[in-house]
Amino acid sequence: MKPPSLLHMSAPCREDFDIPFHQIGDSKLEFSIALVAGVHGNELNGVFVLSRLADYLHGVEAGHIPGLRLNGRVLIVPAVNVLGLNTRMRLWPFDKTDINRMFPGYYLGETTQRIAAAVLEATKSAPIRLDLHSGNLDFEELPHVRLYEPTEAERAKAEWFGFSSIVESRIEKILTVSLIQAWKELGGENFILRAGQAGNLQLPHCERMFQAILSFLERNEILGGKPRAEIEEDQHYFAPDKHFRVITEKAGFFVSKLEVGAWLRAGDLIGYLYDGFTGKVREEMHAPVGGLLLGLRRQPLVFEGDLIARIQCP
Ligand SMILES: [Zn+2]
Numbered sequence: 001m002k003p004p005s006l007l008h009m010s011a012p013c014r015e016d017f018d019i020p021f022h023q024i025g026d027s028k029l030e031f032s033i034a035l036v037a038g039v040h041g042n043e044l045n046g047v048f049v050l051s052r053l054a055d056y057l058h059g060v061e062a063g064h065i066p067g068l069r070l071n072g073r074v075l076i077v078p079a080v081n082v083l084g085l086n087t088r089m090r091l092w093p094f095d096k097t098d099i100n101r102m103f104p105g106y107y108l109g110e111t112t113q114r115i116a117a118a119v120l121e122a123t124k125s126a127p128i129r130l131d132l133h134s135g136n137l138d139f140e141e142l143p144h145v146r147l148y149e150p151t152e153a154e155r156a157k158a159e160w161f162g163f164s165s166i167v168e169s170r171i172e173k174i175l176t177v178s179l180i181q182a183w184k185e186l187g188g189e190n191f192i193l194r195a196g197q198a199g200n201l202q203l204p205h206c207e208r209m210f211q212a213i214l215s216f217l218e219r220n221e222i223l224g225g226k227p228r229a230e231i232e233e234d235q236h237y238f239a240p241d242k243h244f245r246v247i248t249e250k251a252g253f254f255v256s257k258l259e260v261g262a263w264l265r266a267g268d269l270i271g272y273l274y275d276g277f278t279g280k281v282r283e284e285m286h287a288p289v290g291g292l293l294l295g296l297r298r299q300p301l302v303f304e305g306d307l308i309a310r311i312q313c314p
Contacts, residue, residue: 009114033126036123057223144166146169164236242312246307249283261293270285
């Protein structure tokens with residue numbers, strides 16, 4: 001059976017295409033939650049996690065997973081930028097626009113404006129909304145939940161994912177065009193989950209994100225039945241403006257033996273910057289502050305001024 005489609009589109013010289021989605025649970029109910037990934041087509045972790053989650057929840061609905069039941073109705077869009085996903089591109093392939101700069105969208109506008117409008121229309125009735133992202137092609141991020149000028153309910157529920165870090169950010173007042181901003185305008189409870197690096201899958205991060213979403217669904221009583229094992233992670237809440245960006249002052253090969261999620265003291269070594277010809281160390285990169293290594297550059301070729309690491313200070 002063909003899945004339902006968020007938006008049907010035609011193309012100049014190929015067959016039409018759709019943005020398919022899953023609706024899982026009792027069709028008489030309103031959606032309890034909406035989960036979206038792949039707004040950026042090369043952020044594969046989120047797409048993979050949501051497609052696996054859809055399979056799992058369809059299994060729960062069909063009674064294939066003993067002891068679990070679905071109490072609510074779930075909307076899942078694994079890949080908004082469906083053409084970008086197929087061509088390994090972050091942006092919409094035809095006109096190279098960023099769908100996450102097109103909200104709230106416009107039904108009579110260009111394709112990406114229509115996609116944005118369709119995503120917003122499909123998700124607006126859900127009281128809880130999740131948007132999944134990764135770092136970019138060069139940068140790996142520790143799985144975490146990100147809040148934007150949160151309500152008390154969002155702050156409280158962010159803990160339910162069980163991630164070690166909850167990061168609070170301010171809403172950009174000038175660039176009011178992202179999905180999270182459009183959702184915030186609608187009210188409800190809105191979360192961004194970020195994990196790993198674009199362009200590839202990092203299975204441990206995917207597994208962590210999958211478990212986090214299951215925990216969240218259970219705590220919201222959307223998923224019911226046997227209680228699952230609690231995930232034991234120390235939780236840390238990071239207020240806005242408590243993150244530090246480590247920038248390189250020279251070009252070269254950046255190498256690091258660290259893993260995202262490491263706790264650093266001020267002055268700890270992050271990595272070395274080597275000269276690509278002589279092989280000599282040009283710069284030692286040290287942590288300017290103590291804190292959690294939330295993100296780390298994985299693309300070794302760097303230029304002056306490139307971002308090397310993100311450190312969150314408790
Ligand atoms: Zn993204």
